[in-house]
Amino acid sequence: MKLALAFILASSGLAQAQSLISSADFFNPDFEARRPAPGGVITLSVNTTLYNPGSQSAGDVTWTHQAGGLVQAGIALVADVNLAAYTQTIGNSLVFGRDLNVDLLGLPDLGGLLTGTVNSVTGASAINSWDSSATVSNLALSEGVLYSASFNVSSGAGLNLNALSAANFSLLSGGVAIEDINSVETLNVLNLLTLGGGLATIDFQFYAPAGADDLTFEFDAATIANVNLLGTITDNQTVLQFTNFSVAPVPEPSTLALASLGFMVILRRRRPCGI
Helix, strand or coil, rough: CHHHHHHHHHCCCHHCCCCCCCCCHHHHHHHEECCCCCCCCCCCCCEEEEEECCCEEEEEEEHHHHHHHHEEEEEEECCEEEEEEEEEEECCCEEEEEEEEEECCCCCCCCCCHHHHHHHCCCCCCCEEEEEEEECCCCCCCCCEEEEEEEEEEEEECCCCCHHEEEEEEEECCCCEEEECCCHHHHHHHHHHHHHHHCCEEEEEECCCCCCCCEEEEEEEEEEEEEHCCCCCEEEEEEEEEEEEEEEEHHHHHHHHHHHHHHHHHHHCCCCCCC
16 A cells, blocks of 8 residues: 555655755855954954855855954954854854954953953944855756745844844846845744744745756845844854755645545555445
8 A cells, every 4th residue: 555655646746846955965065254353453443345255065056155244353462352244054054143252362351451342342333244145056947847945044042133134035047036035024034033932934936947957045134233233242143044945846736636536545445344
């Protein structure tokens, strides 16, 4: 009976409805975009331009990361303090975050100067921005077939998402936009997420365009000038995290009906005699 059910599922197309690329493969390779802090800074400095370390590939996936926002201050011969935005693929996730680094240069803090420097850095007004794109190639997309795409999104603990001025997602093929999920939709999902806790899911459906064998997925977000409104930070802080990526063909209603009919036939055959 199991073989019969497997045959029905295969013939109906349901067996091929798995994701076109696994979530773990999608978020490869692991690498980060984070502007390195120049040495020798004494007064407070702010750099909001995007930093791009280039693209990296693993298998059929190529990621490009950019991150903007670096606030830095230092105490001569004592410490260097910087707060930088970073974008990173790691494990089974894409992370938009910010990282506070305090580098003691071999001498003890003098009269609380270090604490004051940290406070000036974390309280500075600066625009943070995150931008990542992933192009997946060698996909066997079928023109006219309906596909479903989804991913989970979560925000870091204790964050005030009102400090985000943008959070967008786009899907393209051959440079042509297929789907745009704008800031209003994304931030509404995230606000509900913050109130309810846990993960939120963004999903949508699209038809593959003619001749398409690659898809590009773009994720971006930005803060308003008062980035400190996101909340306090002591070291490394996740702002947004994207996980559980999936793209799969959507079974047609007729194939679902065929599978249901086949399953009913199997159940009837399993009934004892006389029933």
